Amino acid sequence: MPTKLGTTITKKIMEEQRLYPSASGNFSGMLYELVVGLKVIAYEVNKAGLMGILGKAGSSNIQGEEQQKLDVFANTTLIHKMDHTGYLAGMASEENEDIFPIPDRHPQGGKYILLFDPLDGSSNIDVNISIGTIFSVFRKISDHPKCELKDFLQPGTQLLASGYAVYGSSTMFVYSTGYGVQGFTLDPGVGEFILSHPDIMTPKKASYYSINEGNSVNWDAKITKLVNYFKMDDKASGRPLSGRYIGSLVADFHRNLLKGGIFMYPPDKKSPNGKLRLMYEAIPLAYIAEQAGGAAIDCFGNRILDIVPKELHQRTSLIIGGKDAVEQARRILLE
Numbered sequence: 001m002p003t004k005l006g007t008t009i010t011k012k013i014m015e016e017q018r019l020y021p022s023a024s025g026n027f028s029g030m031l032y033e034l035v036v037g038l039k040v041i042a043y044e045v046n047k048a049g050l051m052g053i054l055g056k057a058g059s060s061n062i063q064g065e066e067q068q069k070l071d072v073f074a075n076t077t078l079i080h081k082m083d084h085t086g087y088l089a090g091m092a093s094e095e096n097e098d099i100f101p102i103p104d105r106h107p108q109g110g111k112y113i114l115l116f117d118p119l120d121g122s123s124n125i126d127v128n129i130s131i132g133t134i135f136s137v138f139r140k141i142s143d144h145p146k147c148e149l150k151d152f153l154q155p156g157t158q159l160l161a162s163g164y165a166v167y168g169s170s171t172m173f174v175y176s177t178g179y180g181v182q183g184f185t186l187d188p189g190v191g192e193f194i195l196s197h198p199d200i201m202t203p204k205k206a207s208y209y210s211i212n213e214g215n216s217v218n219w220d221a222k223i224t225k226l227v228n229y230f231k232m233d234d235k236a237s238g239r240p241l242s243g244r245y246i247g248s249l250v251a252d253f254h255r256n257l258l259k260g261g262i263f264m265y266p267p268d269k270k271s272p273n274g275k276l277r278l279m280y281e282a283i284p285l286a287y288i289a290e291q292a293g294g295a296a297i298d299c300f301g302n303r304i305l306d307i308v309p310k311e312l313h314q315r316t317s318l319i320i321g322g323k324d325a326v327e328q329a330r331r332i333l334l335e
C-alpha cells in the first residue's frame with residue numbers, strides 16, 4: 001500500500017486560487033516559486049555545518065549587522081529565484097538598503113511586491129538553533145511601470161499574503177493568504193511541503209512569555225511592570241508563564257503560535273524605537289498572528305497592521321501572541 005503523501009502545498013495553493021474564479025494564476029505561480037527558493041535555503045541551512053558555509057561572511061548589511069555566509073546565500077537565493085519569474089514588480093530585503101525593481105532584462109509587468117528577511121536569527125546559525133525566513137506580499141499600487149518606494153511602504157492591512165519558513169528539527173512553511181494559517185512540514189525524502197498543521201489557531205491561553213531579560217536594566221517602568229505581570233504567581237489566571245526566549249524571532253514566534261504565548265521586544269535605551277523591523281518582521285508575523293486568532297501591537301498600543309510605514313527599514317517595538325495576553329499587555333501599557 002503506497003504511503004499516503006497528504007496534501008501538498010501545491011494542492012493547497014490551487015484550492016485557495018479556486019476561491020477567486022477570475023484568478024490569473026500569477027499569485028499562485030509566485031508562491032510556488034517562493035516555496036522552491038525556501039527549499040533551496042532549507043537544503044543549504046541543513047547541511048551548512050558540513051559544507052564550510054557557517055561563520056561570518058566578512059561583510060555587513062544595511063543594518064550594520066555582521067552578515068553570516070548563510071545570510072548572503074539566503075538573500076542571493078531569493079533575489080535570483082524570484083527576479084525573472086515575471087510575477088513581481090519588485091522586491092526589498094532586510095539585508096539591502098534599497099528596493100530592487102525587476103531588471104529590464106527580465107519579464108516586466110509583474111503585479112506583486114515581495115519583501116523578505118532572508119535569514120532571521122542568523123546569529124544562531126553556528127550553534128544549530130532554529131532560524132527562519134520571513135516574507136510578505138503586497139499588490140503593486142503605483143501607476144509607473146517600474147515599482148516605486150510607495151509600493152513597499154504599505155500598511156499590513158493591505159497584505160495579500162505573508163508567512164515564514166522555520167529551519168529547525170524539521171523545516172516548516174507557515175503562511176496565510178487571508179483564509180487562516182496553514183502549516184506545512186517538508187518531507188525531505190520527497191522534497192515536498194506536506195500540510196501538517198491545517199488552519200492553525202493560536203491557543204487563547206498563553207503558556208510562555210518571550211523577552212530578552214538581559215535588557216531589563218534598559219526598560220522603562222511600564223515594561224518592567226508588564227513582564228512582572230506574566231511572572232506573577234496567580235494560578236487562577238494561569239500565571240506565572242514559563243520563560244522561553246532563544247533569540248530567533250521566527251522560532252520564538254512559531255513556538256508561541258502553536259503552544260500559546262506572548263513575545264515582547266520593547267524599546268529600550270539601546271533601541272529607542274525598538275529593534276525589530278516593521279516591514280520585514282513585525283508586519284508579516286502580525287498578519288499571521290491575527291489570522292490565527294491572536295494579536296500584535298507596538299508598545300504604544302497601536303495595532304501593528306494599522307501602522308503606515310514611513311521608511312523601508314523602520315524599527316518598531318513588538319508585542320505579539322495570543323489575543324488575551326496581548327490585550328492584557330495593552331491594558332498595562334496604557335493605564
Ligand code: P6P
Pocket residue numbers: 120121122123212247248249250275276
Ligand atoms: P536580541 C535576530 O537578530 C532578531 O532580529 C530576532 O530574530 C530576534 O528575536 C532578536 O533579533 C534577538 O535580539 O537583542 O535579544 O539578541
